[in-house]
Amino acid sequence: MSETTAFIQGNEVCGRAALYAGVAFFAGYPITPSTEIAEFMAAELPKNRGTFIQMEDEIASLCAVIGASLTGRKAMTATSGPGFSLMQEALGYAVMAEIPCVIADVQRGGPSTGLPTHVMQGDVMQARWGTHGDHAIVAMTASTNQDLFEVTVTAFNIAETYRTPVILLMDEVIGHTREKVTIPAPGAIEVTERLRTAVKQGVDYHPYLPREDGRLPMSDFGDVHRYNVTGLFHDMWGFPSGAPRVVHGLLRHLADKINNNVHEMARYKEFYLEDADLVLVSYGSSARSALHLVENRRRRGERYGLLELQTLWPFPHAVVREKCARARYIAVVEMNLGQLIKEVREAVDRPERVYLVNRVDGVFITPTDIRNMMRVIQGRGV
Amino acid sequence: MAIQDYLRKRFFPHIWCPGCGHGVVLNGLLHAIENLGLDKSDIVMVSGIGCSARVTGYVDVHSLHTLHGRALAFATGVKMSRPGLSLIVPMGDGDALAIGGNHFIHACRRNIDMTAIVMNNRIYGMTGGQYSPLSGVGTKATTAPYTTIDHDFDVVELSTAAGATFVARTTTYHIQEMTTLIEKSITHKGFSVVEILSQCPTYFGRKNKAGDAVAMMEAYKNNTVRLGAKDDVPESGKIRRGIFVEKSLPEYCDEYEKTIQAAEKGA
Numbered sequence: 001m002s003e004t005t006a007f008i009q010g011n012e013v014c015g016r017a018a019l020y021a022g023v024a025f026f027a028g029y030p031i032t033p034s035t036e037i038a039e040f041m042a043a044e045l046p047k048n049r050g051t052f053i054q055m056e057d058e059i060a061s062l063c064a065v066i067g068a069s070l071t072g073r074k075a076m077t078a079t080s081g082p083g084f085s086l087m088q089e090a091l092g093y094a095v096m097a098e099i100p101c102v103i104a105d106v107q108r109g110g111p112s113t114g115l116p117t118h119v120m121q122g123d124v125m126q127a128r129w130g131t132h133g134d135h136a137i138v139a140m141t142a143s144t145n146q147d148l149f150e151v152t153v154t155a156f157n158i159a160e161t162y163r164t165p166v167i168l169l170m171d172e173v174i175g176h177t178r179e180k181v182t183i184p185a186p187g188a189i190e191v192t193e194r195l196r197t198a199v200k201q202g203v204d205y206h207p208y209l210p211r212e213d214g215r216l217p218m219s220d221f222g223d224v225h226r227y228n229v230t231g232l233f234h235d236m237w238g239f240p241s242g243a244p245r246v247v248h249g250l251l252r253h254l255a256d257k258i259n260n261n262v263h264e265m266a267r268y269k270e271f272y273l274e275d276a277d278l279v280l281v282s283y284g285s286s287a288r289s290a291l292h293l294v295e296n297r298r299r300r301g302e303r304y305g306l307l308e309l310q311t312l313w314p315f316p317h318a319v320v321r322e323k324c325a326r327a328r329y330i331a332v333v334e335m336n337l338g339q340l341i342k343e344v345r346e347a348v349d350r351p352e353r354v355y356l357v358n359r360v361d362g363v364f365i366t367p368t369d370i371r372n373m374m375r376v377i378q379g380r381g382v
Numbered sequence: 383m384a385i386q387d388y389l390r391k392r393f394f395p396h397i398w399c400p401g402c403g404h405g406v407v408l409n410g411l412l413h414a415i416e417n418l419g420l421d422k423s424d425i426v427m428v429s430g431i432g433c434s435a436r437v438t439g440y441v442d443v444h445s446l447h448t449l450h451g452r453a454l455a456f457a458t459g460v461k462m463s464r465p466g467l468s469l470i471v472p473m474g475d476g477d478a479l480a481i482g483g484n485h486f487i488h489a490c491r492r493n494i495d496m497t498a499i500v501m502n503n504r505i506y507g508m509t510g511g512q513y514s515p516l517s518g519v520g521t522k523a524t525t526a527p528y529t530t531i532d533h534d535f536d537v538v539e540l541s542t543a544a545g546a547t548f549v550a551r552t553t554t555y556h557i558q559e560m561t562t563l564i565e566k567s568i569t570h571k572g573f574s575v576v577e578i579l580s581q582c583p584t585y586f587g588r589k590n591k592a593g594d595a596v597a598m599m600e601a602y603k604n605n606t607v608r609l610g611a612k613d614d615v616p617e618s619g620k621i622r623r624g625i626f627v628e629k630s631l632p633e634y635c636d637e638y639e640k641t642i643q644a645a646e647k648g649a
Contacts, residue, residue, distance in 0.1 A: 025463060046645035051462045051638065056488040060455035063448065067428070067459025070446065075459070093449055221444050222464045226422060228390075228439050230447035239393055239439060240447075 003185045010174040011078075013145045013181050014104055015040035017152035018076055020183070021191055023102075024050040025068035025075040027061040029083060032116040033172040034106035037078035058083035062090035066099045070229065072194075072220030074156060078104035081114060081123055084130070091165055092131035093231045095254060098208075098216055100159040100194060102152075104168040106175040107284075109362045118362030119172035121284055124339040127167045128313050134251060136258035138265060139167040139313040141174075143287035145181040148174060150189060151267065151310055157192035158265055162257055163216050169312060171335070173285035173364055196220065206236040208250075214257035258314055266316035269308040270323060272298055276305025278374065279324050280357070281344055282333035283309045286365055290333045293367040293374075312340060320347040329377055331357045335365055388412045388422065390442045397436055399507075401587075401595025403554040403580030407501050408437050410557055410578075411470070414564035425468045428457040430482060432508045433582075434474035434501040451482030454489040457496055465635040468568060469496035475516040476506050479535055483515070490544035490573050494634035497567045497574040500537055503582035511585030522589040537577040538626050547572035549627035553579040553602035556623065563625065572633050579606075579621070 008016075015037050018026075026041040028034075038054065045052045051068070055061040061077045069075040079087065084105045094101055107123045109115025123130075127139040140155050142148040152168060159166040195217040199205045201224040210216050219225035232240040233247045241247070258265075271294055273279065278297075282290040287308040297304040307323045309316070324330050324344075330353050332341040338356045345351035357373045359365040376382055389412075398404050415425065425443040429435035431450035438445040444467070448456045453471050461469045478486050478500045489498070505523060506512040513523035518534035541549045548570040550563045560578060567574035581587065581598035592598050607614045609624030 025459065027459060043645075046638075046642040049642055049646075053458070053462060053638075055455065055458070056484050059452065060458070060485055060488070063452045063455035064459035064462075066448075067446070067456040067461075068463045069459075071460055071463040073463050089449055090452070221446070221460065222423075222426065222467050224423060226442055226444050228445045228447065230439070231449060232447070237392075239390075 001186055003188065004183045005180060006183060007178060007180050008145070009036065009176050009178045010145050010148055010170060011036035011106065011176070012040050013148045014078070014152050014168065014170065015044065016183060017149040018102070018156065019044060019048070020149070020186070020189070021153045021156035022074045023076050023156065024073040025065065026051070026077065027053045027055050027064035027068070028077045028079065029055055029058045029061050031058070031080045031083045033108055033175045034078045034080045034104060036175070037104055037106070058086040059090060062087040062094070062103065065101050066090060066094055066097070069099050069101050070221040074100070074160065076102040076104065078106065080106050080108050080116070081110045082112070084123060084126065088130040092133060092135065094165040095131065095135045095137070096231050097229050098163040099165070100163050101165050102155050102159055102168055103165060104170055107169065107171040115362045117172065119285060119335060119364055120360060120362065121171055121286065121335040122339070123169065124312060124334070124336065127169055134255070136255045137167065137313050138162070138164055138258060138311075139169045140267065140311050141169045141284045142310055143174070143284055143308060145177065145179050147310065149181060149183070153189050153191065154267060157190070160192050160194040161215070162261065163194065163218070164258065169284065171284045177285070194218070197225065199225070201225070208234060208238050209236040210253055210257070214253065214260065262314045262316055263318070265311050265314060266319050267310035268316065268319055269310065271306040271308070273305040273307060273323055275303055276327060277303040278305070278329045278331065279327035280304065280306045280331050280333050280370070281309065281320065281324070282306065283312060283340065286333045286335055289365050289367045289370055293370045296367060315343040315347070317343070317347040320344055321349070324348045327353065330354045331370070331374060331377060333357045333365065333370055335359055383416060385412050385416055388415060388442055390440055393439060396440060398433060399584040401581065401583040402433070403503060403582070403595070404433055404437065404501055406554040406557060407472070407499065407560070407578050407580055408440065410560035411437070411472070411499065411564055412441070413561045414568060417561065417565055418568060420468060424466070425470060426457070426460055427470045427472065428453045428460065429472050430474070430477040432474035432477045432506070434472050434477065437472040451477055451480070452485060453477070454482065454485040454498065458489065458494060461494055461496055462635060462638065465495070470499065470568065471496060472499045472501060475500060475502040475504060476514040479537070479540070480515045487540070487544040490541055490546040490575070492634045493545060493547050493572045493631055495571055495573070497564070497576065499564065500575060500577045501580045502537065502577055503580045503586055505582050505586040507582050507585050511589060537575065541575040542627050545573070546575045546627060547629050547631050548574035548625070550575070550625045551577040551621070552623050553606055554581060555599045555602040559623065566625070570628065572631060
């Protein structure tokens with residue numbers, strides 16, 4: 001099979017990329033603006049002997065995803081803010097029990113029921129810290145349907161490699177924008193399969209004994225090895241333990257396996273950064289307007305540049321620091337009251353250079369919005 | 383296989399209090415599994431949180447100890463991915479019917495092939511004796527120092543109304559009956575509920591002057607009646623035991639297989 005092209009919305013791109021990555025199980029609950037992902041999965045998964053199930057709520061959806069993933073299937077769910085809130089407990093379970101899964105959160109306006117059919121990017125910090133307790137997390141995003149395809153496949157690859165939940169932090173504009181996308185030929189993008197144990201039947205098997213590189217070769221649930229899985233702190237057999245050494249060791253392992261591999265997970269794009277004096281840092285659909293403005297100002301000789309982040313968590317501090325080193329102004333363009341900007345300020349020298357360029361009224365931020373705010377930042381009047 | 387061979391002796395002693403009924407339930411469950419001759423590798427036990435939930439870890443099967451109330455949702459993901467496995471879900475009364483009530487009724491409705499064992503001790507034991515949705519009016523608990531005003535669910539009626547295709551009730555006193563009922567529930571194709579009245583002498587018993595474990599089990603003997611027995615009459619006021627529902631309806635995984643076939647044909 002060779003590559004094909006399609007004119008489809010982002011939610012369908014997410015679905016097609018998930019199939020490309022080998023997803024075999026989807027459980028979800030209808031919620032705007034993510035529902036088209038579930039609808040796509042309901043139609044397509046059974047064609048490939050995959051499973052779709054509409055659960056009674058978002059809590060049950062992520063729990064079912066975790067159960068399916070344990071048996072060795074690639075599994076995902078999709079939701080939006082209110083549903084993502086309901087999933088937070090199970091998200092922590094997936095972190096603790098090291099269950100690979102992908103959770104697409106197509107962001108809408110919040111808090112609460114908020115603005116179901118309008119765009120905001122207010123879940124950035126919820127993705128990071130929404131579940132209780134200290135932990136590391138992976139969250140990724142994209143600004144075009146073409147990028148979304150590749151990022152979705154990468155999200156599955158990271159989930160399987162590190163045995164972790166990965167949040168695909170889409171937003172309403174990305175989910176609903178229809179544009180041309182090239183679906184790559186099978187094999188054109190690498191698809192990662194999870195590690196399975198080589199331990200033979202009858203040998204004492206330690207499902208939760210990580211290799212030196214932090215990876216965990218686990219046996220699929222239902223195969224020859226019978227072991228315990230729990231959300232409690234647990235020893236190498238997966239059995240509950242409150243021993244301080246066990247607790248400390250596990251908490252460190254869960255954080256280190258993500259944080260020690262920031263460089264492996266950091267995905268970003270850069271535009272005109274070589275000599276940029278004004279660096280916009282943006283992500284998701286906001287980055288579309290940011291790029292439009294950058295190209296517009298470049299034509300007028302102004303030294304604008306864009307750093308578009310696709311990996312938001314773990315935050316790629318080193319990348320941001322390096323790319324922003326020479327900038328006079330750094331403007332973080334996001335549709336919230338300033339969430340990722342805190343990380344950018346922490347990453348760079350002279351954080352007083354970092355300004356927030358945002359819009360939080362449910363209306364998509366435009367290049368003109370960014371331009372007007374940049375004039376204020378530069379002291380050029382309104 | 384000897385019954386001890388189903389246990390993970392490495393993780394004993396267990397955490398249950400002296401006199402707790404949950405060990406009796408575990409005993410009945412293991413005998414049922416032994417009688418059926420099930421292979422340990424073909425069984426998945428999924429549990430939520432609470433005293434009852436600890437059953438899973440002690441048994442040498444694929445064991446999944448999940449979140450409070452969510453065991454049936456996790457189990458649904460496992461079963462739909464590996465329909466050949468036997469799914470057994472030991473649950474507490476609060477776990478199954480308070481925080482997990484929604485998942486419980488929807489699992490009944492789907493008629494997905496698994497067995498929910500509701501170990502009903504009418505109290506939250508692990509947190510130290512708070513009232514549950516099965517405590518019933520007039521029960522004392524640490525969160526009901528003046529007794530509860532909440533009405534309780536009837537697990538049998540609730541499960542039946544929600545669509546479970548096998549519904550039974552027994553007690554820890556009736557160990558032979560319990561073993562038989564669990565055997566039948568596991569063999570039954572569809573969603574099965576077995577409610578087992580299980581004593582909590584430590585919290586329920588002490589607070590409600592129900593006596594020690596032996597006295598509580600004696601009460602199960604005296605205050606319950608087998609369905610169809612000659613004293614099984616409404617005036618007796620006794621709790622009825624036995625099989626209330628046993629019917630054959632399309633099972634969820636089988637039905638989804640038909641969906642797959644329709645999709646493959648391009649229907």
